[in-house]
Amino acid sequence: DTGVSQDPRHKITKRGQNVTFRCDPISEHNRLYWYRQTLGQGPEFLTYFQNEAQLEKSRLLSDRFSAERPKGSFSTLEIQRTEQGDSAMYLCASSRTSYNEQFFGPGTRLTVL
Amino acid sequence: AQKVTQAQTEISVVEKEDVTLDCVYETRDTTYYLFWYKQPPSGELVFLIRRNSFDEQNEISGRYSWNFQKSTSSFNFTITASQVVDSAVYFCALKGGGATNKLIFGTGTLLAVQP
Numbered sequence: 001d002t003g004v005s006q007d008p009r010h011k012i013t014k015r016g017q018n019v020t021f022r023c024d025p026i027s028e029h030n031r032l033y034w035y036r037q038t039l040g041q042g043p044e045f046l047t048y049f050q051n052e053a054q055l056e057k058s059r060l061l062s063d064r065f066s067a068e069r070p071k072g073s074f075s076t077l078e079i080q081r082t083e084q085g086d087s088a089m090y091l092c093a094s095s096r097t098s099y100n101e102q103f104f105g106p107g108t109r110l111t112v113l
Numbered sequence: 114a115q116k117v118t119q120a121q122t123e124i125s126v127v128e129k130e131d132v133t134l135d136c137v138y139e140t141r142d143t144t145y146y147l148f149w150y151k152q153p154p155s156g157e158l159v160f161l162i163r164r165n166s167f168d169e170q171n172e173i174s175g176r177y178s179w180n181f182q183k184s185t186s187s188f189n190f191t192i193t194a195s196q197v198v199d200s201a202v203y204f205c206a207l208k209g210g211g212a213t214n215k216l217i218f219g220t221g222t223l224l225a226v227q228p
Contacts, residue, residue: 042204043158055214091158102216
């Protein structure tokens with residue numbers, strides 16, 4: 001199996017800029033998840049897709065955040081008007097069903113200056 | 114509310130020692146799922162095990178073993194004869210049985226295995 005891939009692996013941006021991250025799940029997985037992880041903490045759930053439908057969103061996902069999965073394959077996470085508090089590792093995961101284990105990608109580390 | 118507590122922030126052992134990582138969870142769901150993940154210094158979360166709430170059998174996989182006890186809401190992880198390559202942050206996670214699909218993670222335990 002090819003694992004979950006994420007691009008870019010690192011992103012440095014200035015406050016106020018927009019950024020977009022991409023996630024490619026394991027090919028036969030129709031469930032896709034985004035999490036955010038800050039230093040010293042466990043991952044925190046952001047949002048969940050089943051195929052192209054976004055079925056669950058965390059309250060952490062403010063209006064500046066938007067996620068899409070237009071064809072039920074890859075997904076994008078966009079952050080508009082970035083703030084320093086957005087600096088974190090953004091993790092993508094996929095699973096075969098809702099009750100199976102989630103497999104994580106390597107993450108995108110965002111630094112907002 | 115659902116919650117996972119990993120009270121051990123850091124553990125340091127010498128190679129070949131056995132070590133147990135504690136995980137205590139809270140949920141009102143009767144059906145739920147528990148997981149352990151390993152996050153080595155490279156950063157990528159690696160899945161280790163999933164356990165369903167209706168299956169309390171302990172599991173052993175090589176040097177790894179897991180003890181699930183519903184009576185104490187605990188799902189502890191033991192590494193036997195630890196090795197330097199076991200050095201990582203270990204996360205316990207919970208998924209409820211309802212409509213939510215998210216994993217709730219603990220804060221992790223940093224395990225340092227000294228040679």
